[in-house]
Amino acid sequence: MGRVCYHPCQGACNRVQLDEMVGVNAVERFLGDLAIANGWQFAPPGPELLSDRRVLVIGSGPAGLSAAYHLRTLGHAVTVREAKDEIGGMLRYGIPRYRLPRDVIDAEVARLDRIGVVFETGSRVDDLAAAADQFDATVVCVGAGVGHHVSIPAGSAAKVLDAVSLLEETAAGSPPLLGRRVAVYGGGNTAMDAARTARRLGAEEAVIIYRRTRQQMPAHEDEYRDAISEGIRVKWLSTISEVDRGRVVIERMELDASGHPRPTGLFDEVEADTVVLAIGQDADLDIIRGVDGIDVDDGVIGLDAHMMTGRAGVFAAGDAAPGDRTATVAVGQGKLAARNVDAHLRGRVHTAPSRQAQALFSRLNTWYYADAPLQQRPALEAARRTSGFEEVVRGLSEESALFEARRCMSCGNCFECDNCYGLCPDDVIRKLGPGRKYAIDLDYCKGCGICAAECPCGCIEMVPEDR
Ligand SMILES: Cc1cc2nc3c(=O)[nH]c(=O)nc-3n(C[C@H](O)[C@H](O)[C@H](O)COP(=O)(O)OP(=O)(O)OC[C@H]3O[C@@H](n4cnc5c(N)ncnc54)[C@H](O)[C@@H]3O)c2cc1C
Known part of the structure; x- marks a missing residue:
């Protein structure tokens, strides 16, 4: 995703009102490449999580890979069936190599392999009902490849x-x-x-x-x-x-x-x-035609609020499901589908955690942040690009990635700068130790609001007391 995500987060970044957005995507790529270079692996699910449930994922594009990863880490046995000879969907067969080198896809897939996801390539599913009957749940991630x-x-x-x-x-x-x-x-x-x-x-x-x-x-x-x-x-x-x-x-x-x-x-x-x-x-919807309970809705698979089709235990995600058609959305939907499948298998209903209020630019004290230019990603010279499929956009150096990460203003999220602690006139703020933030002793706080007014990232909110 550090290479292909269209980074909608950067479009919403508050820093754009100060100088330039934070290059979140470039930092993400740096971390992804570092993980591959260092051979970092996912932790397999612990024995306490392992279930005896088997889930089939149909299609191995970003939606299927994301669903498989989350289902496996939630403890289920996962089989991915892919029609083509290699894994990756549009990441491999659509997005060209000069934007997404194949060794990167291979490394990511190998990581899923190591936590026990079973991949069956060259294995097109034609009869969805028959395939789904052999598993406890199914996630259809067949994309839009037509x-x-x-x-x-x-x-x-x-x-x-x-x-x-x-x-x-x-x-x-x-x-x-x-x-x-x-x-x-x-x-x-x-x-x-x-x-x-x-x-x-x-x-x-x-x-x-x-x-x-x-x-x-x-x-x-x-x-x-x-x-x-x-x-x-x-x-x-x-x-x-x-x-x-x-x-x-x-x-x-x-x-x-x-x-x-x-x-x-x-x-x-x-x-x-x-x-x-x-x-x-278009989505190739042959797979669902004639399957009881599954409808086509505006060219994609119809889903309820829990990403389940009209057939119990059959879910869908990615380009074949409603939503924007990007790898980013596919990865997000794969995760959401996995959580809904997990809840379904455990006899529960998945509820999304409530979201924090948006941290708007008006809540920040931007003068606490130093001026810092966006770190540009290096790229292959234009004259050399069209002679082959060499990757065009290059990654940041470690120094640039660290610099870029520090440009983040951490909007709405405390980063323990100690400003509130140092400025409180009543000494009612206690440090809880690195990573654990602060406690405010409300019995002695007079509510002057200096901490909230001077918080760089706008994470302290003044709430009127009940009278
Ligand atoms: C040229 C191109 C460039 C793009 N560039 C970007 C980009 O830069 N950034 C971005 O965010 N998005 C990009 N996209 C969009 C992105 O690739 C898709 O939104 C994303 O891949 C959808 O993921 P998916 O898992 O739903 O489907 P897909 O990636 O299409 O994967 C579906 C998989 O299911 C398999 N399959 C289908 N039917 C069956 C069956 N019956 N049985 C078994 N397997 C089956 C297919 O072979 C395929 O491997 C691009 C798309 C294209 C075409």
């Missing part, structure tokens, strides 16, 4: 393929022949990866054709920036209306008053030996 198609008039010699197949074949070591010029249709992250992959497979020109504007493009800013720096061009406000050998006819679009693209009747042409469609993916 590329959307649009009907574009295409001559018989036109070469059109979908981005998921291009990326999958490339990942499996047998990339398709694309030719010298490639046009990619779509404006999401998959389009960026398809165009960047095409460049690495030898295409001298890769152009992205997108029907809206840059501001409306769903691709993540970092991905777009990296694609542009690798020489990829974008034709905005354009749709493909026809494809033939070596040529793509494009209709120019314009935005109507509500911001929707509409055709103009004006046409253009670009030269392209191959057209790659990157216009979204």
Whole structure:
């Protein structure tokens, strides 16, 4: 996740109002790499936790891996069945190696192996009901690996393929022949990866054709920036209306008053030996068709508030379930599904712990924090990138990672700076020792509020006394 997470946490980081957000993702990557380098392992579940329950996880993408990890550490026997020959789902067969090297995935999977998760590869589950009957619970994590198609008039010699197949074949070591010029249709992250992959497979020109504007493009800013720096061009406000050998006819679009693209009747042409469609993916729901009690809801598996389908004991998570389609959400859903499965197996109902109130910027005393610039991650020079699949973005050094971690203002979470302890005029604050924070003797506190007003991270709250 330190490599592929789109880090929504950084967008919400309070420090952005002071100078720049904290590079949480880069620190996460540093820790992940350190864990691999040092061979850190997960603790297997202790004997007191071990249950005699067996859980089947179908699919080994981030949702399945996360569910398997949490279920195993909660004490259950876990089997992961994966249709493909290798583990990882879109982490391995979608996201290209130049963003996520395969030895990193292998190291993470090996860690799950060591705590006893059983992986069965090349083992597609076709009959969900029959498979589920052999286990005490099942988590369906089959993802959304079916590329959307649009009907574009295409001559018989036109070469059109979908981005998921291009990326999958490339990942499996047998990339398709694309030719010298490639046009990619779509404006999401998959389009960026398809165009960047095409460049690495030898295409001298890769152009992205997108029907809206840059501001409306769903691709993540970092991905777009990296694609542009690798020489990829974008034709905005354009749709493909026809494809033939070596040529793509494009209709120019314009935005109507509500911001929707509409055709103009004006046409253009670009030269392209191959057209790659990157216009979204669907969940492969064959697995649930005809299974009693399981419904499809808006193209994904319908779930109740506990992530369970209409069939008792069958849960779902990740891209095939409702929610945003990112690895981050898949990992979170895998964990939540595991907790719900565990509760179900133990005859309980899982309730999420209550959340702490949000620590807003207005609660902080930012002048206690020194100015500190965001540590930029080093990257492979643009000129060397397209000659192979070498990783582009590099990790922080230990020194930079420590610096970056110290930029965190710890909003709402006491970090034992002793400010309250030093400033209290009544000496009613006691230190409880490292990591254990403080106690306030409320019998002697006069409620002056200096501690709360001067707390750098806004973690002390003044609550009116009952009268
Ligand atoms: C090109 C591309 C780039 C992306 N980049 C990012 C990124 O940078 N950051 C990010 O957060 N997200 C990214 N995403 C999205 C992210 O990869 C997905 O949201 C995530 O992988 C979903 O996880 P999942 O476990 O639900 O499904 P998947 O990762 O799709 O895994 C599903 C697995 O189930 C297996 N399977 C399917 N049917 C069966 C069956 N019947 N029996 C057994 N096994 C089965 C499949 O073979 C597959 O291995 C990207 C997606 C693509 C396509």
